[in-house]
Amino acid sequence: MLPGSGPDTGSDGAVFAGTIDEIVAALDQDPVLVEEVMGNGQTEALQAALLEKAEASQLPVYVVLTKAPAGLTTQNTAEELLTLLHARSGKDGVWLVSTADVGHVAMQVYGDLDPAVDDEFTLLRNASTNAQGEAFKAIRSECGDCQIHPALEIGVTLDVLAHGIPQEWGTQPLTDAQVDSYTSSLWTAPDTQTAHYERAEMPTAGLYAVVATVTALTVAVVAYRLVQAIGGKRHPRLRGSAKPAPPTLAERNTAVVDARREAAAAYRALEKALGRAGNRVAWERRDIATACLERAESRIGADDLLEVVGGLVLARTGSYALAHATGQYRCCYVDPRHGAATKEAPLGGGVQVPVCAACAAALAGKRPLAPLLSAGRFGSLAPYYERSSVWSRTGFGSLGGDWWQEVPR
């Protein structure tokens, strides 16, 4: 067949309208032309569906879904093809054209199709966009990653045209059933693309063996040890890290009550001694006792164990100052509740601190200490001297100096 003597045909004789003239000639027969290259895998069904919708339209429509003919000059071949087709045919109506390389739909309204409205194009586009939005929602609810074919936009626009040019802005005339019909495979395509290198295959005998062996080995060893644990001594401590168990909340509350009682007694004793002191005690010593008394007062009723112990030590420091002409009260650095220090012993980094006899013996025998604990922000307990406070700085006076002056009133 000579070039230009008729439409192209494929190997099997199928006809293809490859030029503007051939497409216009095809539209003379049928206002809808769907070529296989844009047929969504079911060209005949798509052609029939669109033709049925076109025939229901109240206005003349022309629909073309094809490959852009050779010789078009712009990037937007759909728009360009539409303009050329209209110019060649001279037919007024709604034109809808999409090409395989562009993938979107070009629309134009030619002629005064509806005397009642001025802007047919904008009203039609608006109603069609609204209806498409409904259709997309229906599709997404059924198939998250389905691709939408350009034919859907054309089908929806034709459905709108079955009611004529919309007279109102912001509405769409499709029924729910019409919207739902666009979820079918005629208008969508499943997105199934799989990468070349991800070719899935059934596992080999070797892979089965690997998985079975790893699972069996791991489960066997872990399960054996766990079964051996049943009935064993409950959570034995690790050797060498024999820390005494931290006190429970109840134990700590009891400790606060006990310390409070002791502190209150020491406070009353200081108060009495100070009242009796008179001039036979040097005024410097009385000043110390008064300073300690003032600072102890607010602490005795406190909820925090460290504060209560602080009150206790302050009261004892004041009493000591009145009873002795020189020197000052030194408590056990590890826990002031142990009473007065009698020895010095190296703690932690080798610093010599005053300690009671029991703590000195424990340190000498490398036995664990039971220090006064302080609660952290998240309830964790640690020796008070490992945390930062006025008590850790002064060691409750065991480190010497006019330490009470550092304690707030």
Added chain:
Amino acid sequence: MNRVVRGLVSVTVAGALAAGSAVAATQILHDRRAEAVAAQAAPLAPEVRTDRVRNALAGLADDGVYVAPDARDLLDKRGERAVARAIAEAETPIKVIVWTKTNKAGASYFDQRQQVEAGLTEAGGRGVYLIWQGPENGDVDTYGAYGFVDVAPYEDFTGDPARTLPRLVAQVDAEVRWYERNSDDSDYWGGTGGGIAAGLLIGSGVLLAVALLYGLLMVAVGRRLPGRWLW
């Protein structure tokens, strides 16, 4: 309970749990792979093939060359006859499709090509197919068996396809290599024996990691698990 009985009970329970979990693990592996294989095959099944692919497969049946109606501007009827002659002279079964590249014909381009390959494989035998979509654009691959063709579309698809395609078709006999896939070669782990050996090695690594984790936990909490390995 004496020590020996206690140990035997632990061994029995551990062994039963190990066997059960190994069976379950292989079952899960089997099911998940089977699902993936089925999912992969779904878009290639004959009933979901696009009309474009069905037409191409039908068109290839007689002379091995098919030109889609929309691709006449790529290859005219004379060119098509030249390709058919080259195919007839080649020893290897060769199929040539000329069509316009599109993803608006019912499937992604990759899936269309896979559908073609599945359709050719279904018809039986093994061979080579070429899909020409334009200059430096298309595919060359084998169907029906694993193989390799030393023709690269992005290099060799040049010039007028009416000349280029017959030339490439004539080269296929020399450029195709077929791989016999026997089951041991394709098994990365080298069969059941190799799999067990690798499994013991990997399993030891896993146990080491578990032991390390347990150790860290033990130090953090300051306690160890009750009981011991041997009572």
